[in-house]
Amino acid sequence: MDERGPLCVGIDPHAALLADWGLGDDIAGLERFTRTVVEALADRVAVLKPQSAFFERFGSRGVAVLERAVAESRDAGALVVMDAKRGDIGSTMAAYADAYLDPSSPLFSDALTVSPYLGFGSLRPALDRARAAGCGLFVLALTSNPEGAEVQHAVRGGGRTVAATVLRHLAAENAGEAPLGSFGAVVGATLGGTLNELGVDLDMGGALLAPGIGAQGATAGDLPGVFGPAVGNVLPSISRGVLRHGPSPAALREAAAREAGLMAETVA
Ligand SMILES: O=c1ccn([C@@H]2O[C@H](COP(=O)(O)O)[C@@H](O)[C@H]2O)c(=O)[nH]1
Numbered sequence: 250m251d252e253r254g255p256l257c258v259g260i261d262p263h264a265a266l267l268a269d270w271g272l273g274d275d276i277a278g279l280e281r282f283t284r285t286v287v288e289a290l291a292d293r294v295a296v297l298k299p300q301s302a303f304f305e306r307f308g309s310r311g312v313a314v315l316e317r318a319v320a321e322s323r324d325a326g327a328l329v330v331m332d333a334k335r336g337d338i339g340s341t342m343a344a345y346a347d348a349y350l351d352p353s354s355p356l357f358s359d360a361l362t363v364s365p366y367l368g369f370g371s372l373r374p375a376l377d378r379a380r381a382a383g384c385g386l387f388v389l390a391l392t393s394n395p396e397g398a399e400v401q402h403a404v405r406g407g408g409r410t411v412a413a414t415v416l417r418h419l420a421a422e423n424a425g426e427a428p429l430g431s432f433g434a435v436v437g438a439t440l441g442g443t444l445n446e447l448g449v450d451l452d453m454g455g456a457l458l459a460p461g462i463g464a465q466g467a468t469a470g471d472l473p474g475v476f477g478p479a480v481g482n483v484l485p486s487i488s489r490g491v492l493r494h495g496p497s498p499a500a501l502r503e504a505a506a507r508e509a510g511l512m513a514e515t516v517a
Pocket of ligand 1: 349
């Protein structure tokens with residue numbers, strides 16, 4: 250982020266975007282779309298975040314496109330956050346960790362998004378594997394969608410919200426690491442002023458992946474209000490807001506540079 254600017258661009262090949270780019274909603278369209286984004290951006294943005302679902306919907310050939318995107322993005326110097334939001338009982342979580350956090354796996358990524366809503370402890374195999382491999386996790390804490398509140402804002406017996414509990418677990422995992430530990434949280438940029446009311450402590454020693462900018466309505470200007478003093482640890486993430494400028498590689502680069510500039514003004 251210091252070298253390339255604080256921006257994560259999502260690779261989300263929505264059917265509607267494929268159509269807007271004049272591509273078919275098929276494996277050839279997926280391949281062309283993905284290659285265009287990677288070739289345009291992987292040598293300049295800090296982080297690329299492929300959304301696994303849009304590749305999985307094409308079956309094994311879609312996953313093969315995803316594998317190439319991960320490898321080529323990393324070769325070009327971008328960090329890759331695999332947005333797969335995995336979460337399961339611990340023994341199955343170990344297999345997800347093998348898939349995304351084992352350096353010998355074709356889907357090995359610099360970080361993986363995971364869900365703690367089977368209990369934070371169920372993530373233990375992924376936490377251990379990430380630590381061993383020198384990569385990271387982004388754990389869902391306060392997601393950008395309005396429906397997340399019914400679970401994440403719920404208040405537990407001791408008076409702490411579920412989201413605050415997740416953040417406390419992350420603080421424990423990151424303890425002693427400087428400047429930041431490997432375990433970040435997903436906190437939506439769309440949340441307005443709600444974080445104050447929830448009593449959450451965003452100073453948990455990890456990065457804050459902030460989706461919701463662009464198509465979901467948040468802007469770079471919202472970040473200080475949402476994150477307060479923790480804004481310096483935010484990795485703002487935008488997918489459709491950049492991708493809609495394709496298929497021209499130059500237009501994608503311009504859009505990403507514009508967004509990175511706006512983010513740098515607010516999160517620096
Ligand atoms: O809380 C969350 C967690 C993940 N996402 C993912 O980020 C992108 C957002 O895409 P946009 O086009 O910028 O809206 C998408 O892949 C989501 O699955 C999120 O939006 N909110």
